[in-house]
Amino acid sequence: MAKVIVQMTKYTAKTFSHTSREYLFNFSAPKVSLYFSRSIANSRSLNVERFYTEKHEWITVDGNIGIIGISNYAQEALGDVVYAQLPDVGSEIEKEAECGALESVKAASELYSPVSGKVIEKNEEVEKTPSLINTSCYERGWLFKVELNKFDELKGLMNEKAYNEFLKSDPA
């Protein structure tokens, strides 16, 4: 599992520019260009370290903005996501509080925020196409963005290496 994640990260990092270009070719509507530029903004997070919770969410922080998603391990365990309920933009969420849910055919699983703050954006693409969580959990399948108000909360999270160890050590 650890290896998969590491490889995936490398892969996305390497191919990101290609992927972006593909978007440009595939979609030419102005709205999509907007999305495209947003992706670029997201891409900055690739250089930023990704932190994980024990409940398998990840967060990357750029300035005071955190982007949140679920890990590859989580999406694999969840199976095909068919419904994503994300927190409303403008809502205040607390660290470790339930703020949404992801549903597969098999089951529903709740979403917990790794940090406290105000939700400033949710990934509407994911709401329309929840399978993005399975196909691209670290990129197009991000879930929502939070304006952090307690930076100390990040200290309690695991970095990539610690998370991989956590997965290996059997979280049970």
Place this chain on the structure above:
Amino acid sequence: MIRFGVRGRSVCFESLDKHLKLGSIRESSTIFKSSSERTIPKQRLRCLIDSETRSNETEGRRSSSTASASTAPTPEPRKTCLHDLHVENRGKIINFSGWLLPVQYQEAIAASHQHTRTFASLFDVGHMLQTQVSGKDVTEFLESLTTSDLKNLNTGSAVLTVFTNENGGILDDLIITKDNDDKYFVVSNAARRDEDTELLLQQQENYKRRGKSVKLQFLDPLEQSLVALQGPTAASVLRAIMKINLTHLSFMNSVETTVFGNPIRVTRCGYTGEDGFEISMPAKIARTLVQAILDTPDTKLAGLGARDSLRLEAGLCLYGHDIDEETTPVEAGLTWLIAKRRREEANFPGAKRILSQIKTGTVKKRIGLTVVHGPPVREGACILTPEGERVGKITSGGPSPTLGRSIAMGYVPPELAHYGGGILVEVRGKTYKATVTKMPFVKTNYYTAK
């Protein structure tokens, strides 16, 4: 995140209830009631991934803490005689009612579901209780526990029926096949194995005391396998691998034949809404026969996950969820299981209450419902009137892979139970519009030989 389904059950209760159930090992909100009932200490807040991994023997990650987490010691989970096959095919093994069975294989549940609706899938249902019942008083014996007319059932025919209690509550649902007037074959639920066994033995004792003779033979799941081959191509698959004439074998009929020198029973029935067969066979040929089935084109293994979503679309009840001891067949929309002759004779357990309900109605009724725009609605979710009054609960529900929307079953007062009617369902504190829908949700494809 990833703590599956618990919320589905607790949504209508106070947070206390939620806390109690937080750590419950609930692999799926829809199919695994028995495990969800286990109460686990609060400090063991765990997400489902972990519990699922723990129950996944194939990954060798079983943790001893699982057992200690339960308040009551649970017996070692059992295996069917096809267990190795599931492991070899990388089935995701879970504990279902005390049985280690695959919830899915490598394919997603929805893909496996669609495969079953398009081609054919093979399900291991060897955990179900198979019982041979024989003796000269056997028809009367089985009728004394169920609501069906076995006396007038044709030889070779099978019937869906229910064991009822004195209050008319359903003790289990089962399929009885009549081999002849003195011999029947019964298949009932794995989760009710102990209760069914006890019920049959108790009644056998009663019969003995009255000088009547009934022989019960509970087949050992390690000696007798049961598989279900389901899907539109199921018949051609069987024809390809065994000498069997299926043209005259219509839905709910059974035939005994010989394969690899061993007797097998093929019953045209299933739990998916598709044409299909349940094959009961000695364990020693199970692997070979199953492999022969899987070697036919477009036939795949499918697990409990697909089985559940398929039966939901077909509008079929799951015991312990949609029906239980507190529910009568009339409330469950299963009045058709009370045979005409039995109504006249009024001599089945709970006849008084059931017949009175048929006459004057019930206070709740099982309905199907569809949510056009909204999340999957799971077991335990509240059903509300359009005005917002809580009036019932969802008993099964989830996304329908065939329809691409959320479907569910639940109980409401009869005045709300008319098709096309609008109601509300509550998921995670928000309400969504739902429509009362006639079941099956997806057209069934049973073979009627016409």
